[in-house]
Amino acid sequence: MRHIISVLMENEPGALSRVVGLFSQRNFNIESLTVAPTEDSTLSRLTVTTVGSDKVVEQITKQLNKLIDVVKVVDLTEGEHVERELMMIKLKATGQMRAEIKRTADIFRGQIIDVTSSTYTVQLTGASEKLDAFIETLGTSHIMEVVRTGVSGLSRGEKVLSL
Amino acid sequence: MELLSGAEMVVRALRDEGVKYIYGYPGGALLHVYDAIFQQEDVQHILVRHEQAATHMADAYARATGKAGVALVTSGPGATNAVTGIATAYMDSIPMVVLTGQVMSHLIGEDAFQETDMIGVSRPVVKHSFSVQDPEEIPAIIKKAFHIAESGRPGPVVVDIPKDMTTPTERFPYEYPKSVKLRSYNPVSRGHTGQIKKAMDMILDAKRPVIYTGGGIIMGDASAELTELAQLLNVPVTNTLMGLGGYPGTDRQFIGMLGMHGSYESNMAMHHTDLIVAIGARFDDRVTNGLDKFCPTAKIIHVDIDPASISKTVKADVPIVGPAKNVLQEMLALVKASKKEIDKEALEIWWQQIEEWRARHGGRFRTDDSELMKPQQVIEMLSKVTNGDAYVCSDVGQHQMFAAQYYKFNKPNRWINSGGLGTMGFGLPAAMGVKMNFPEEEVVCVTGEGSIQMNIQELSTISQYDIPLKVICLNNQSLGMVRQWQDMNYESRHSHSYMKSLPDFMKLVEAYGHVGIKVDKYEDLEDAMRRAFAMKDRMVFMDIAVDPYEHVYPMQVPRGSMRDMWLSKTERT
Ligand SMILES: Cc1ncc(C[n+]2csc(CCOP(=O)(O)OP(=O)(O)O)c2C)c(N)n1
Ligand SMILES: [Mg+2]
Numbered sequence: 001m002r003h004i005i006s007v008l009m010e011n012e013p014g015a016l017s018r019v020v021g022l023f024s025q026r027n028f029n030i031e032s033l034t035v036a037p038t039e040d041s042t043l044s045r046l047t048v049t050t051v052g053s054d055k056v057v058e059q060i061t062k063q064l065n066k067l068i069d070v071v072k073v074v075d076l077t078e079g080e081h082v083e084r085e086l087m088m089i090k091l092k093a094t095g096q097m098r099a100e101i102k103r104t105a106d107i108f109r110g111q112i113i114d115v116t117s118s119t120y121t122v123q124l125t126g127a128s129e130k131l132d133a134f135i136e137t138l139g140t141s142h143i144m145e146v147v148r149t150g151v152s153g154l155s156r157g158e159k160v161l162s163l
Numbered sequence: 164m165e166l167l168s169g170a171e172m173v174v175r176a177l178r179d180e181g182v183k184y185i186y187g188y189p190g191g192a193l194l195h196v197y198d199a200i201f202q203q204e205d206v207q208h209i210l211v212r213h214e215q216a217a218t219h220m221a222d223a224y225a226r227a228t229g230k231a232g233v234a235l236v237t238s239g240p241g242a243t244n245a246v247t248g249i250a251t252a253y254m255d256s257i258p259m260v261v262l263t264g265q266v267m268s269h270l271i272g273e274d275a276f277q278e279t280d281m282i283g284v285s286r287p288v289v290k291h292s293f294s295v296q297d298p299e300e301i302p303a304i305i306k307k308a309f310h311i312a313e314s315g316r317p318g319p320v321v322v323d324i325p326k327d328m329t330t331p332t333e334r335f336p337y338e339y340p341k342s343v344k345l346r347s348y349n350p351v352s353r354g355h356t357g358q359i360k361k362a363m364d365m366i367l368d369a370k371r372p373v374i375y376t377g378g379g380i381i382m383g384d385a386s387a388e389l390t391e392l393a394q395l396l397n398v399p400v401t402n403t404l405m406g407l408g409g410y411p412g413t414d415r416q417f418i419g420m421l422g423m424h425g426s427y428e429s430n431m432a433m434h435h436t437d438l439i440v441a442i443g444a445r446f447d448d449r450v451t452n453g454l455d456k457f458c459p460t461a462k463i464i465h466v467d468i469d470p471a472s473i474s475k476t477v478k479a480d481v482p483i484v485g486p487a488k489n490v491l492q493e494m495l496a497l498v499k500a501s502k503k504e505i506d507k508e509a510l511e512i513w514w515q516q517i518e519e520w521r522a523r524h525g526g527r528f529r530t531d532d533s534e535l536m537k538p539q540q541v542i543e544m545l546s547k548v549t550n551g552d553a554y555v556c557s558d559v560g561q562h563q564m565f566a567a568q569y570y571k572f573n574k575p576n577r578w579i580n581s582g583g584l585g586t587m588g589f590g591l592p593a594a595m596g597v598k599m600n601f602p603e604e605e606v607v608c609v610t611g612e613g614s615i616q617m618n619i620q621e622l623s624t625i626s627q628y629d630i631p632l633k634v635i636c637l638n639n640q641s642l643g644m645v646r647q648w649q650d651m652n653y654e655s656r657h658s659h660s661y662m663k664s665l666p667d668f669m670k671l672v673e674a675y676g677h678v679g680i681k682v683d684k685y686e687d688l689e690d691a692m693r694r695a696f697a698m699k700d701r702m703v704f705m706d707i708a709v710d711p712y713e714h715v716y717p718m719q720v721p722r723g724s725m726r727d728m729w730l731s732k733t734e735r736t
Contacts, residue, residue: 010347014282014294025287055474062471068291068311071347163346 002031003057004076004083004153007046007064008161011037015069019046022067028052028060032085032128032150043071043163049128049151074161076153083153086123087131088113090145093120097142108134119144164336169298170195170329172337173262176305178205179339182233184224184599185209186217190237191277192264195329209599209628211592212620214241218248219589219618220596222257222319223556226579227597229384231258231312231320238264238326239277243284247586249319250288254583255378255405258317260308261285265294265325281323290318295328299335303343310343315350316469317382351468354485354493362440362464362481363497369438370509371516372398373429375421378405378582379443379467379487386410386575388491389442395498396505399517401429403444405582408572413551418517419526422450423719424564427524427730430717432517433458434726442466443487446477447583456724466490524717524730526568533710536685538562538637541707542569545607545635548692553605554579554597558590558614561643564715566609588617591634595625598632605633605696612638612665612706622675625702633695634704639711640665647714651729672704682707 009015016035023030028050035046050060057075064073076083093101098120105112105122108130114121124134128151135143155161167175173196177185186209189197200208211217214236221232236245242263252259266275282292291311293304301324308320366372380389386409393400393416400410401421410417419426421433433439439461444450446465451457457477465472465479466487473482483490528539542565545553551571557563557580572578579597581589594608608615615636625632645660669679678701682691688707695703720727720735728736 013296014292017283018286021286055478059471059475066469066471068345068348 001054002049002051002077004081004151005048005050005057005061005064006074006076006153006161007048007070008038008072008163009044009046009067010069010071011042011044012069015044016046018067018069019048019064022063023048026059026063028056032148034150034152045161047150047152071163072161074155076155079159080156081153082156083127083151084125085128085131085151086125086149087134088121088123088147089135089143090114090119090121091138092118092142092144094118101138101142104134104137110134164338166334167337168195168199168329168331168334169295169301169324170199170331172298172301172335173305173324173329174199174203174206175337176302176339177233178203180305180309182206185233185235186211186220186596187235188214188217188237188241190239190241190264192238192266192326193235195326195331196235196264196324198331199329208235210624212623213618214244215248215588216592216595216618216621216624218245218259218261219251219592220599221259221261222248222252223579223593223596224600225252225257225259225317226255226381226593227554227576227600229258229382229576231260231309231317232596233260233262235262236264237277238266238281239279242279242281246284246288249285249321251581251584251586251589252319253288253290255581256317256382257319258312259319260305260312261319261321263321263323265323267327268296268325269327271325281321285321288319289321292321292323294323295325298328298333301328302337302339306340307343307345310345311348315348316472351485352489354466354483354490356493358481358483359490359493360497362483363494363501365438365462365464365481366396366398366440367501367503367505370506371436371513372438372440373432373436374398374400374440374442375403375433375444376400376406376409376442377403377444380406380409381575383443383468383487385443385487385491388488388495392491392495392498395495397507397510397514398440398505399432399514401425401432403450403582404567404580406444407567407578408575411573412571413573418521420567421725423452424568424715424717425719426526426568427717427728428517428520430719430725430728431520433461434724435516436461439463441479442491443468445472445475448476451477452719452725452727453722458725528716529731533712535683535708535710536688538565538639538709538713539569540685541635541637541688541709542566542609544688544692545609546570548689548696549605549607553577553607554594554601556580556590556593556597556606556608558608558610559585559587559644560611560614561639561647561713561715562609562611562614562637564644565637587614590614591618591621594632594634595621595630598630599628608632608634610634610636611643612636612640612662612668613642619671622672622677626676629700631698631700631702633702636668636704636706637709638665638668638706639709639713641711643711643713644715646711650714651718668704668706672702677702677704679704679706
């Protein structure tokens with residue numbers, strides 16, 4: 001099963017490499033990874049999506065917790081949560097495709113954030129499946145470049161991951 | 164406040180931490196630190212002949228005392244030479260602080276002379292690491308390093324110190340912190356009372372219980388509590404390779420080591436038990452054998468300071484996260500207060516069964532199939548001559564398993580071996596580290612002619628510091644453990660397990676100023692060994708010729724259950 005694991009950690013040099021190293025060292029899989037400082041600049045928040053059995057995911061959270069720089073770990077998928085990923089996608093936009101892309105972007109609530117006579121760059125936010133669906137709908141032959149941030153997420157309601 | 168340079172701070176912080184010896188080897192990046200060492204007498208530096216030995220000395224000191232050992236190595240090759248020792252300590256959860264020199268900050272990343280990214284290289288084998296970015300941080304970082312190394316599940320910590328952090332002319336106020344607080348690191352100090360109660364109920368209800376303990380009892384200083392609880396309940400105890408000495412080896416309730424080369428009775432007991440009480444042990448592959456066949460009828464209580472060790476390989480029915488000592492104390496209090504008693508009748512039947520197993524195969528070996536001495540005989544003699552009281556520091560191979568099986572450890576912290584990593588070359592420096600710190604005790608290195616050559620250069624360090632340890636070299640003229648596997652799985656094709664051109668160990672040790680004693684016949688063994696131990700102020704190397712064809716038994720059949728064992732070259736369970 002796919003899990004979204006959120007990690008609050010010290011914003012220290014080397015902390016990120018310890019987290020990433022842990023995954024490769026213990027043969028855990030990483031589907032996506034995103035990290036940035038929080039409102040408190042001494043802390044970073046990292047979100048990793050991984051696929052594994054319950055046993056493996058239990059090990060992942062335990063091993064992450066063991067890292068000295070890690071303050072807290074939560075598996076967001078254990079409870080109700082919201083998740084978003086941002087994608088920017090550059091497409092060949094000539095002839096009929098110009099209108100087609102615009103229409104599809106509208107349906108997906110995307111925004112066109114860069115335009116040339118032959119290209120569109122669309123920005124799209126949502127759950128990862130929505131971004132996948134957008135790519136599928138337009139077909140890979142028109143895609144010039146894709147960049148995705150990886151998943152970020154929060155628990156719903158009052159629950160927070162903080163010091 | 165006193166003003167000190169970074170180099171002086173390093174040494175002063177070690178002094179303030181109560182460190183007596185540091186083990187190391189100098190180099191360019193550490194010249195300022197070595198100059199500071201020269202100008203004081205509180206912290207004594209021991210110069211090894213290879214950085215790996217420095218780490219093993221520090222590690223063995225920690226294994227014998229529970230306190231972090233300290234190694235000091237220069238950047239680049241000094242640091243990489245230390246990696247094996249760091250990994251050895253990491254695998255066995257041994258507290259250690261390794262200070263590594265680094266090139267000047269402004270050169271980092273430029274492939275400077277003797278630059279190695281030690282934080283990166285050591286990352287998978289350390290509990291944590293620090294890189295000093297400002298000399299003023301040195302006291303706090305060293306304090307944190309010791310705190311992290313020694314608390315919770317212990318482990319090695321690397322502190323990487325760029326040379327410009329130690330410049331003698333730049334001085335800063337020095338104060339050694341009295342305590343540390345890390346918001347992201349708070350190891351548990353006690354187990355969950357509800358879980359402990361639940362566990363105790365299960366123990367009192369069990370019909371065929373076994374207590375299985377590991378290195379956590381030794382490093383967690385819980386041997387007395389374990390012994391009291393086991394004896395109060397009359398439950399059999401088995402130890403892992405790392406846990407030997409945690410329960411008295413000569414006590415009736417001790418059923419031997421378990422696992423790959425565990426005793427017949429302990430592996431049988433594990434297979435048939437209805438309740439495993441695991442404390443400070445981690446169900447590793449050398450213990451469990453085939454996981455799918457592991458202890459089919461057992462419920463499992465698992466006590467460990469590290470939550471990640473629980474249910475990692477074998478799922479625990481009752482997990483208890485906490486220090487062994489505290490959890491055992493609470494268990495003891497519960498048993499003493501409980502009206503309910505353990506099922507004595509069931510236990511009586513269980514003990515009869517165990518005694519039957521013990522009588523059937525317990526620790527016998529043949530002496531009639533070879534002219535030469537058996538390695539087991541040598542270890543039995545060693546146990547006798549030293550009254551089971553010596554610090555036994557082992558290398559890795561058959562001799563290690565024989566030492567584990569036949570030396571009767573009655574006290575904790577005396578069996579010192581590389582269990583998790585299996586590092587050949589560990590034994591001699593380990594014995595040095597222990598002997599330096601316990602000069603009045605008998606300290607023995609049990610080794611093979613293969614392993615001893617992996618850190619043989621330390622014979623020179625031994626002369627320099629007069630470290631009168633004893634070496635018992637079980638010379639089977641082969642990489643015995645490799646050869647055994649080749650005999651059993653590769654139709655005796657002895658690919659590169661034969662040691663050609665062995666040195667004349669007598670001449671070799673004499674060249675370094677030590678005493679050598681060669682023994683070929685069992686009749687001479689006791690006298691020779693007593694002679695060796697009588698030489699209190701000399702390092703004596705006993706080169707003992709043993710049967711090269713001997714195998715270590717029992718040996719579990721790969722991927723089988725706990726009870727699937729070879730008991731000799733011809734018998735199988
Ligand atoms: C550094 C290292 N290299 C290789 C091995 C693999 N290995 C395990 S036991 C062994 C043979 C050890 O020979 P010796 O020290 O003579 O001991 P014996 O088994 O003969 O008693 C080898 C090569 C190891 N454990 N460590
Ligand atoms: Mg050998």
